[in-house]
Amino acid sequence: MLAGALAGVSCAVLSPLVVLRRMAFVGDGMAHAAFGGIGIALFLLPNAQYEDLSVQLVTLAFCLVLGGAIARASRSVSTEKIAEDSAIGIAFSVSMALGALFIALRQKRSAQNVPPMDYYLFGSMLNISSNDVLFLACIAVAVVVLMVLLRKEMLFYTFDARLAEASGLNVGVFHYLFMMLLVLTVVVSSRVVGIILVSTSLILPGVIALKICNRLAPAMLAAAIVGIASFELGLYTSYEFSGGGAQIHPGTTIILIQFALLLCVSAFRRLIVRPKLPA
Secondary structure, three states, rough: HHHHHHHHHHHHHHHHHHHHHHHHHHHHHHHHHHHHHHHHHHHHHHOOOOOOOHHHHHHHHHHHHHHHHHHHHOOOOOEEEEEEEEHHHHHEEEEEHHHHHHHHHHHHHHHHHHHOOOHHHOOOOOHHOOHHHHHHHHHHHHHHHHHHOHHHHHHHHHHOOOHHHEEEOOHHHHHHHHHHHHHHHHHHHHHHHHOHHHHHHHOOHHHHHHHHHOOHHHHHHHHHHHHHHHHHHHHHHHHHHOOOOOOOOOHHHHHHHHHHHHHHHHHHHHHHOOOOOOO
């Protein structure tokens, strides 16, 4: 439950920025890149298990390097610049292929230390360790502190990066900083929600919050509340309804609860905020 709350805060606080910057595909790409990092880590560390600290560190290192490469490619000013969506698409497909290859090689060598594939894709409460909680706590604190201290600069960068750069703001620093925070949040939170669904946790809380808030700071607070509530309720629902040979993964219930909240907020806005009819 603590891991769910920390993951909910980390994803949700960044969520409004991801939505406003239209970087949903970045989160999705980095989540799938984490699969490649896990596969490489399990292959390079033949005696390690999925929840071991060494596996998490190798996965984080791989994803940070890949995230930095994507950030650099998307900000390159040369004529050979790779568009951000193209760079993410390449990283997405290659990392997934590498992950599948190295996990298969690891299973061939020692399958007893490798969880089923759906654990990676949709998350599992059984694989959440004390290391995951520690990582999530550090990332949640870093995200919240940096967003509070740099809220004005991040706001400027989010709404108009070109104007911010023309005004003297070092946009490159904030671009790389935001990308690294995004990578760390996605990689660690994917162990709770799963690789397939973690990107949605970076979108839905922000969309919900921006529907009820007109300013970024309240939107980030509202998104954090939505994130914590949905993660806790989703984990509880997953636990209660799993059994009898069937397991409902926490990522599935968390995302469905967030989507239900989005539908409720949208319906409420339609009832309260009615368009003015022409005279």
